[in-house]
Amino acid sequence: xxxxxxxxxxxxxxxxxxxxxxxxxxxxxxxxxxxxxxxxxxxxxxxxxxxxxxxxxxxxxxxxxxxxxxxxxxxxxxxxxxxxxxxxxxxxxxxxxxxxxxxxxxxxxxxxxxxxxxxxxxxxxxxxxxxxxxxxxxxxxxxxxxxxxxxxxxxxxxxxxxxxxxxxxxxxxxxxxxxxxxxxxxxxxxxxxxxxxxxxxxxxxxxxxxxxxxxxxxxxxxxxxxxxxxxxxxxxxxxxxxxxxxxxxx
Amino acid sequence: xxxxxxxxxxxxxxxxxxxxxxxxxxxxxxxxxxxxxxxxxxxxxxxxxxxxxxxxxxxxxxxxxxxxxxxxxxxxxxxxxxxxxxxxxxxxxxxxxxxxxxxxxxxxxxxxxxxxxxxxxxxxxxxxxxxxxxxxxxxxxxxxxxxxxxxxxxxxxxxxxxxxxxxxxxxxxxxxxxxxxxxxxxxxxxxxxxxxxxxxxxxxxxxxxxxxxxxxxxxxxxxxxxx
Numbered sequence: 001x002x003x004x005x006x007x008x009x010x011x012x013x014x015x016x017x018x019x020x021x022x023x024x025x026x027x028x029x030x031x032x033x034x035x036x037x038x039x040x041x042x043x044x045x046x047x048x049x050x051x052x053x054x055x056x057x058x059x060x061x062x063x064x065x066x067x068x069x070x071x072x073x074x075x076x077x078x079x080x081x082x083x084x085x086x087x088x089x090x091x092x093x094x095x096x097x098x099x100x101x102x103x104x105x106x107x108x109x110x111x112x113x114x115x116x117x118x119x120x121x122x123x124x125x126x127x128x129x130x131x132x133x134x135x136x137x138x139x140x141x142x143x144x145x146x147x148x149x150x151x152x153x154x155x156x157x158x159x160x161x162x163x164x165x166x167x168x169x170x171x172x173x174x175x176x177x178x179x180x181x182x183x184x185x186x187x188x189x190x191x192x193x194x195x196x197x198x199x200x201x202x203x204x205x206x207x208x209x210x211x212x213x214x215x216x217x218x219x220x221x222x223x224x225x226x227x228x229x230x231x232x233x234x235x236x237x238x239x240x241x242x243x244x245x246x247x248x249x250x
Numbered sequence: 251x252x253x254x255x256x257x258x259x260x261x262x263x264x265x266x267x268x269x270x271x272x273x274x275x276x277x278x279x280x281x282x283x284x285x286x287x288x289x290x291x292x293x294x295x296x297x298x299x300x301x302x303x304x305x306x307x308x309x310x311x312x313x314x315x316x317x318x319x320x321x322x323x324x325x326x327x328x329x330x331x332x333x334x335x336x337x338x339x340x341x342x343x344x345x346x347x348x349x350x351x352x353x354x355x356x357x358x359x360x361x362x363x364x365x366x367x368x369x370x371x372x373x374x375x376x377x378x379x380x381x382x383x384x385x386x387x388x389x390x391x392x393x394x395x396x397x398x399x400x401x402x403x404x405x406x407x408x409x410x411x412x413x414x415x416x417x418x419x420x421x422x423x424x425x426x427x428x429x430x431x432x433x434x435x436x437x438x439x440x441x442x443x444x445x446x447x448x449x450x451x452x453x454x455x456x457x458x459x460x461x462x463x464x465x466x467x468x469x470x471x472x473x474x475x476x477x
Binding site: 038041089090091092093094095096098099101102114115118119121122125126 | 286287288289290291292295296299338339340341422423426427429430433444447448451452455
């Protein structure tokens, strides 16, 4: 009976009453009394037979009277009340039978539907909270994935820097080579200039010498010599002309 | 025989202890406070759902200042519905079948609504005494008629509930007495009377809930006029 009381006490959720009853039942246990966390509601109420009589009565009477004991007790009670006219059959009895039938029929027919509807109200509440929790969890999981991807990207940054470093080194190398090339060209140009200058000098010297020699030779030629050479040349020319004519006639 | 028919309407007393107090405080026991739990058991969930539905239904056409009456009217609805339906059980006493309780509730609440209207917006409240679109010649007569109808309201409210429940209970008593009396003499007729009793019981169950709703609905209408 105390367990049924406890079950009722948890079902009757008036805080003051339920707390006091829960504390009262807890005094039989050895654990320390705690107010929080709130003990969970039992999933089902106390078991009843025929909708009215708690199962504990049947279990209480079973050892002494067997399975039919409580039924015999009930029948005996009803027969006693009726026979002794402690309960008088009047018009209210007829009405009681009527309304009893209506209530039992209503509960049997619509009980499950109504219970399912009420459970669905609670389940909707839970589903909403669960959906919010799930969406938050999925959002956080996605954020973790994104973070991991970013970390992987950061690893690739080293390769990027290496490539850039290579680029810069190549640019420097190219620049150095270019300048070296330029230096070589400039030096060569200056040396070419010097060579040209020397060539020019030598040529000038040669020409000057040739001119001086020619001038001296020409000035050393006397007029008599000149006449003799001219006469010789004419004689040679005549001879040549004769030979040529002879060759042509032959 | 005639006296015993009205015995059910006597205020029940056992050893000079008036049991009407227990009968009136019954709804307080059946409807526990909302708990600190997030998910409640089935009865609390259904009560909360029903109450929120009913309150939103009744108060949606009323202006926001009238929403202060939500607690009063919703608890009145629960009170009346519980007492009416509990009175359907055999051997119970229905407090709302007594004129004293119904007139007490109706008179006090009606007067509260009217005084509220007269104090906050007297012109608007008095304007209800002349319906719109009435021809100018009929104004004096209409005002008198409307005033009479205004003052009849509390009587109508209280007596409606009393009469419905009393009549229903009396009919049930009569029919069940007839069934019992004819059960030995003319069983077939008793069966027909029994079927009539079934239908009556169903009707009474409906009437119990409807009358409670009508009481609260009319009060909300009077509130709508005056707030």
